[in-house]
Amino acid sequence: MANEVCFRTLDLPNPASLETYRSIGGYETLKRIVTEKVPATEIINQVKISGLRGRGGAGFPTGLKWSFMPRYYDGEKYLVCNSDEGEPGTFKDRDIIRYNPHQVIEGMAIAAYTMGVRTGYNYIHGEIWAEYQIFERALEEARAAGFLGENLFGTNFSFNLFAHHGYGAYICGEETALIESIEGKKGQPRFKPPFPASYGVFGKPTNVNNTESYASIPYIMQHGGQAFQDLGVPNSGGTKIFSVSGHVEKPGNFEIGMGTPFPDLLALAGGVWKGRKLKAVIPGGSSTAVVPADMMMQCTMDYDSISKVGKSSLGAGSVIVMDESTDMVKALSRLSYFYYEESCGQCTPCREGTGWLWRVVRRIAEGKGRPEDLELLTDVSNNISGRTICALGDAAATPVISFIKHFRPEFEYYIEHGRSMLAA
């Protein structure tokens, strides 16, 4: 079965409308929780049992994160949804918002109830204007229907939710940069600690989760944590939306159980296009290590397998497929430019290092590589990793290290002959 959780409305007419969402029992779970005053500890317990891990890329257990929010804090607290999806290869949150925005709202409202929060923001990626408008409309519908606002369902629980539109900065996907951005500042990540749970939006305790994480909550609280866990495998509970892009016949989003063998996912996406052979896959978005075809075909789509068998990460489930014709040096050159362009400039190793990486990979791709360049790239990468405030530096280093590790002869050929070995 596919599309069981976040994409429940996908095949219905007007999937994004409140009417459609209510026809599948939407907002009933919120209503039950709020009116029956289900204890927060019970909700957090179900989320823990569900095995839900943050879908934004880091895979942190959601139930555990929720338990970090101070329960008896006297003052404003905030709830933030991260829909700033800008990691190359990732396009699932856009479809959740486009086709099922109310499930994000209901999930956030349940989270707000659980953590005692009255105000929330959904930070939406700048480039998806149509989806921003869809979400604004959904918010209006939910307010008019009494699912957002003051004293919901006649209780003393109030929750107000707003959309905040980004304007083109990958770094704002990082949660503390995103918080700065909500405050109307440059998106530069903050030092941690303090973590958002103690010092977040406007300096108040804040919980940040990804769109898909929140959208999974109504299912978990309707069917129970165990039912969600059972859709996946141990240590990777539930379903996951995999965004498949690149060299496949049918690119798109596929919401399937965690633990699905990669060859099955590839088949869902129509297989490698043009009858070509698979060369490599980036399994979790551009910041995760590239995996050669033979290793990838052995993987199942869950955190443990991608990490142990694929030596990479599941990330945000953004599967970038590359066929045998792919020039790995050119591909890496484009990725390295991206990190250079998007580094916020705050930390020297990242600001300078990403520039170095890009210039050296580019000169190899232009046929002007030097024999010592691969050494230099490894060196620069190692000098970025772990030395920056946020993980963008590591994200820039990982592709460089993994591309060279798995496709070294292609790089060496470029350096020696000034052109690609694929043309030879």
Added chain:
Amino acid sequence: MLSQDSTAQIDKELAKYPADQRRAAVMSALRIVQAEQGWLSKEAIADVANYLGIPEIAALEVATFYNMYELEPVGKYKLTVCTNISCLLRDSQEIVEHLESCLGVHCGETTADGKFTLREGECMGACGGAPLLHINNTDMHEFLTPEKIDALLAGLK
């Protein structure tokens, strides 16, 4: 001076944040003003700052940090083609080259008649629809081919 229409829209954005956090609306305020005026002049940025009651430098900082703000005049239609990895794998280069030859400009340039500006962009979070482009930060066009580009350009008057 900000138009009444702009300030009405900015007021709606301000209502999303606590009354003492007017700065939080600066991103949307700049977007609203840019949509009306085409780009953000120094005066426009100062107007936004004044309206929100924040230092000009705070608004300028935001305008320079985020990629989708324009600090110089652009063409009536700004076409931004994503050339990041998933789009690259599906021949975004061919789309860029076709646009460059149709418009007679390179990426980063504006046509002499001021009608089109061509840009390369970063991932738009829509990689399943690659190759793709954006018009004026809002209209996404996916699964592009040279033929579709021709039809698209013909429709932009």
